[in-house]
Amino acid sequence: MATHPGGLITEVRPAVRTKQLVRKFGDRIILKELDLTIAPGEFTALLGRSGSGKSTLLRAVARLDHTVEGSGELTVPERVSLSFQDSRLLPWLRVLDNVILGLRGPGARERGLTALEEVGLAGRDRSWPHELSGGEQQRAALARALVREPELLLADEPFGALDALTRIKMHGLLRELYERHRPAVLLVTHDVDEAVELADRVLVLEEGLISVDLAIDLPTPRSRRDARFQEYRDTLLTALGVTQPPPTA
Amino acid sequence: MTDLLPTARTGGPAVLTKGSAPPAAPPQEPGPPVARGTRRRLGPGRPLPFGRLIGPVLLIAAWWAASASGYLDPRILSGPGSVISTASDLVATGRLQDNVLISLQRAGLGLFFGVVSGVVLAVAAGLSRSGEYLIDGPLQIKRAIPSLAMLPLLILWLGIGEEMKATVIALGVAVSMYINTFAFLTSIDNRYVELAEGLDLSRAQFIRKVVVPGSLPGFFVGLRLGVTSSWVGLIVVEQINATSGIGYMMFQAQQYAQSDVIIVGLVAYGIFGFASDAAVRAIERKALSWRRTLAG
Numbered sequence: 418m419a420t421h422p423g424g425l426i427t428e429v430r431p432a433v434r435t436k437q438l439v440r441k442f443g444d445r446i447i448l449k450e451l452d453l454t455i456a457p458g459e460f461t462a463l464l465g466r467s468g469s470g471k472s473t474l475l476r477a478v479a480r481l482d483h484t485v486e487g488s489g490e491l492t493v494p495e496r497v498s499l500s501f502q503d504s505r506l507l508p509w510l511r512v513l514d515n516v517i518l519g520l521r522g523p524g525a526r527e528r529g530l531t532a533l534e535e536v537g538l539a540g541r542d543r544s545w546p547h548e549l550s551g552g553e554q555q556r557a558a559l560a561r562a563l564v565r566e567p568e569l570l571l572a573d574e575p576f577g578a579l580d581a582l583t584r585i586k587m588h589g590l591l592r593e594l595y596e597r598h599r600p601a602v603l604l605v606t607h608d609v610d611e612a613v614e615l616a617d618r619v620l621v622l623e624e625g626l627i628s629v630d631l632a633i634d635l636p637t638p639r640s641r642r643d644a645r646f647q648e649y650r651d652t653l654l655t656a657l658g659v660t661q662p663p664p665t666a
Numbered sequence: 667m668t669d670l671l672p673t674a675r676t677g678g679p680a681v682l683t684k685g686s687a688p689p690a691a692p693p694q695e696p697g698p699p700v701a702r703g704t705r706r707r708l709g710p711g712r713p714l715p716f717g718r719l720i721g722p723v724l725l726i727a728a729w730w731a732a733s734a735s736g737y738l739d740p741r742i743l744s745g746p747g748s749v750i751s752t753a754s755d756l757v758a759t760g761r762l763q764d765n766v767l768i769s770l771q772r773a774g775l776g777l778f779f780g781v782v783s784g785v786v787l788a789v790a791a792g793l794s795r796s797g798e799y800l801i802d803g804p805l806q807i808k809r810a811i812p813s814l815a816m817l818p819l820l821i822l823w824l825g826i827g828e829e830m831k832a833t834v835i836a837l838g839v840a841v842s843m844y845i846n847t848f849a850f851l852t853s854i855d856n857r858y859v860e861l862a863e864g865l866d867l868s869r870a871q872f873i874r875k876v877v878v879p880g881s882l883p884g885f886f887v888g889l890r891l892g893v894t895s896s897w898v899g900l901i902v903v904e905q906i907n908a909t910s911g912i913g914y915m916m917f918q919a920q921q922y923a924q925s926d927v928i929i930v931g932l933v934a935y936g937i938f939g940f941a942s943d944a945a946v947r948a949i950e951r952k953a954l955s956w957r958r959t960l961a962g
């Protein structure tokens with residue numbers, strides 16, 4: 418069991434706050450007293466090398482890490498939605514039933530149908546998940562995340578398994594849905610371009626701490642050919658150790 | 667790129683360009699090898715309606731032919747004709763129906779109790795650690811001891827009446843229900859469990875939406891084995907001091923050397939087994955229509 422001294426305080430503001438969050442697997446400390454605050458409605462992307470602990474942080478924020486050892490304080494809103502790299506639709510439920518799984522209250526079906534319409538899957542509600550293409554499955558998963566009207570949307574490489582074209586379309590869709598519903602978003606990604614294109618703030622996780630916290634001050638929709646887009650991109654790639662910093666002296 | 671994909675499914679001569687005008691003509695000469703027709707299929711072909719009946723029908727036809735041509739001595743095995751007339755005699759006197767009914771009742775009772783207890787045990791063992799520690803061991807031991815080996819003990823405890831008969835059948839059914847349901851239940855993908863936790867499902871919702879559908883394929887495997895084992899159990903218990911049932915009818919026939927009555931009994935057992943398996947398959951196909959498998 419994870420120990421969380423200070424317990425879990427659920428309040429409205431801010432959307433996420435972690436204080437000295439520690440998570441470890443055996444002797445390996447993955448998160449080292451990590452402090453992070455995300456404001457309501459803020460779109461944040463989380464970058465980091467493979468194995469740097471992005472998923473570990475996300476699962477901690479999602480409170481899905483019962484078995485992970487750790488400590489620290491964590492504040493999250495009441496309604497948190499989670500989307501995974503795989504769409505994770507239950508193969509034995511039809512698309513609509515997947516979307517409204519666990520949804521309480523009246524009008525669940527109507528809300529589910531509206532959500533499917535929003536992601537461009539109107540009329541596919543009676544399909545089985547295996548009858549959808551990969552991109553459509555991922556859109557259904559997005560509908561499932563949004564139908565709960567989350568205050569916080571956590572997404573772990575949601576587009577990782579998609580082809581380049583579908584990815585571009587999904588970026589547009591995600592941004593559009595974000596503008597409409599305005600949840601706080603924490604998007605884990607490997608793709609620096611994706612982060613700069615979608616997020617208003619980009620974090621880099623390194624050695625168990627947030628090493629870069631960069632506000633992206635560009636109007637949307639963003640063009641990758643924009644010179645400032647390139648600047649942000651280079652800064653982040655350097656922070657990730659991909660390109661050498663330009664010679665300064 | 668797509669223009670280079672062979673138009674495989676048409677089966678005709680492969681045309682390299684789709685649409686009308688080929689803008690940049692693809693190389694016509696040596697070029698890459700072109701696939702024709704569809705690929706070799708590795709799964710079985712499309713199912714035929716009632717295809718499953720073909721095997722049994724051929725078997726009966728061969729039996730018919732063998733006895734009609736005199737190749738089969740009627741003292742060893744009567745032909746289908748005399749078996750049918752014996753069967754209609756048995757129906758006319760009501761003897762067949764009465765015995766079939768009592769046999770069906772025994773097998774049905776045993777099957778029912780076996781299925782219910784097997785599934786309950788599997789769910790209890792699959793969803794809680796203490797359940798697993800308490801239940802799984804004894805059932806694995808029980809699995810190694812055929813119910814029939816416990817027969818002397820059960821007769822000692824329960825006598826030779828109907829309770830003993832239903833219990834013997836139920837024990838066999840419960841074990842195969844438990845083993846298969848439990849195996850599928852515990853192999854439900856952990857990612858689905860994580861999903862359910864992420865969606866804040868209650869335990870009841872989790873069982874209804876994830877556990878039950880996820881272990882349903884195992885339930886059906888268990889059910890088909892269970893149905894078979896209920897017939898096997900039935901045949902055995904009907905040899906023991908029974909005064910009714912198909913087994914009893916056959917036992918009597920043996921005393922009077924009525925091989926055609928014995929065959930009627932065997933055919934009845936065969937029909938039971940075949941029909942019940944077909945029924946379980948049909949239910950399974952309906953319940954698991956979301957699955958795409960090799961069998962299609």
Ligand SMILES: Nc1ncnc2c1ncn2[C@@H]1O[C@H](COP(=O)(O)OP(=O)(O)OP(=O)(O)O)[C@@H](O)[C@H]1O
Pocket residue numbers: 442447465466467468469470471472473474
């Ligand atoms: N269940 C586990 N048991 C032991 N070690 C683990 C476990 N899960 C993750 N780790 C380790 O923790 C570190 C961080 O893992 P995590 O999955 O958070 O990385 P990540 O940043 O998401 O990587 P990626 O970008 O490849 O998904 C890795 O070194 C990994 O080996």
Ligand SMILES: [Mg+2]
Pocket residue numbers: 471472473573
């Ligand atoms: Mg990860």
